[in-house]
Every structure is written in C-alpha cells, then in structure tokens.
Amino acid sequence: MGNYLTDTLLPALADDTRIEAIAADADDLVLQIGGDLLRMTQDAEHGRTVFWTDVRILKPGEIGGGAATARRYNDTRQTRTGLTMGFHLKGNALILGRSVDERDPDPERTVALALAMRDGLADARTLLDKVLEETRREEDETQRASWDGPLMSA
C-alpha cells in the first residue's frame, strides 16, 4: 500500500497557491504556509492523520514554563481551535497539533486544517512568551524572598 501523503497528496497540492512550498520528508509531508513549516504525519494504527508543528525548542530552564503553557493552552483555547499543545522531552520541543479522525484527508480539507493550524500558531507563541515571563517573575520573587529573610534577621 502506498503512502497517501507523499504519493497522492503531495502531487495534488504541488501547484496550490495557498501553500508556499511542499515537500516529502520520509513518510511525512512538510508544508510551508506564511513562513511557518507545518508537518503531516500518518497515525496508521488508529487510521488518523496528524497536523503538527514546533511552537518552539525550549531551553532547559524553560521546561516547567512550557508545560504550564501547554496546560493553559489546552484548558482555554483547545475547544475553539481544536489544537493540542504538548511537550516532547526528547528535543525539548513544545509542539502544537491536531489529530484528525481521517485516514486520507482530501486536498481541500488538508489546506483548511493547515491554515487553521497556522492561524493558531501565533497565538500559541504569544501565550508561551507570556507564561515564561510570568514564570521568570515568580522565580525572581521567590529568590528575592529567600534572600530577604537572612538579611532582615541579621
């Protein structure tokens, strides 16, 4: 059985003007839209297709903030966008994606889902910046509080 993404969808979308570039990467399909790279992966075991992208590669000190961002995103925005945020420990990647219960989405549906994900990405990055800033501020305050104690009692 051929790979639907690379054998069928890739040629069907090759001339689509809404997509800046499209390429196969092993069994995945990579689409460039609005300067962002979005990926499609088949979840063959469950007959589903996954649209996903990296929100950002996190620095080691940002992991806790990244996990808190994922929780906040999934609690507040997922119902509206259908997108899920998660964290790949391997590679420290915070990812955003959607698993659709469709084995072979047609070209029109594919573009619609990819555009929706592209639209959600900017908001996800803004939320990450906000949560990381909050986390940094809380850490600073905790550190200040831990310094204040001994100095005041001295």
Added chain:
Amino acid sequence: MTKFQDEFRALVADYLVDQGKQPQEIEAGDDYLLNTQDRVLQLRLGTGGAMLLSTMIFYNDGDAEQVLNGPIAEFNAYHLFAGGFCLHVDAASGSVYVEQELTTGRFDAGSLRQHLLDFADRATSCARWYLDQSREQSAAGTSGDVIIA
C-alpha cells in the same frame, strides 16, 4: 439544525436503540452521558462533523492535589501521534479528563459501541498511569514539573 447535528443525533439514537432503549425514550441533544463499563463517558457534538468523547480519570477533591503539568504535557505530545488522546485539567477543580476527537461519519451503532468499550479501557489505563506518575513525583519530592538534569 445542521447536517452534522442530524448525523450526530441519528448515530447516538441508533446506538441507544442497539443498547435496548425504545426510540420514544431517547431525547435529542448535542451532549450525552453514556455509562460504559461502569464509567461515565461524555459524548458531545464538536465542530465540522467532529464529536468529542471524554471522561474523568483523576478526581481532584477541591483542587487538593497539585496537577502534574510536565507528565501531562508529555502524554499529550506522545498521544497526538498515537490515537489523538488528550489530557485536560478542569480549571475549577483540578480534576483530569481524557478526551478524543472523532469523526461522526466514520461510525455506526456497532462500531460506536466497540469504540466506547475501547475508550473506557483506555481511560482506566490513563488513570493508572496518572496515579503512577503522581506516586513517582511524590517519592522524588518534586512539584510535578519536568526536571532536566
């Protein structure tokens, strides 16, 4: 009423009749609570032909336990590529739910019944996994965030 609403309601009605309900007992709606394997599953209409299936896996009594953000974020990244299962934390209570988005048009009464059984099993596995994670975090004395050495 939209086409997707029609499809969703017809599917749930077929399923409930298959389960022994009389058609006149079935109330039309966009949100149902279904008892499967002693577990209450919520099946509700989503957008664009999707429906959302979810259930609670960890009851947080008045937000008493600190929720494990790190393991949940890892779970969600892994399962995005393995069935599309997603863990949510209820903002008010801190209880944890597992949810999966499904396409209404892929199911009939029989396949929905089988899927609900599979999902109930999966939810039990998720609950066990979450409790194990919780115990590990308590033993390690961490706050639940991912620690990178």
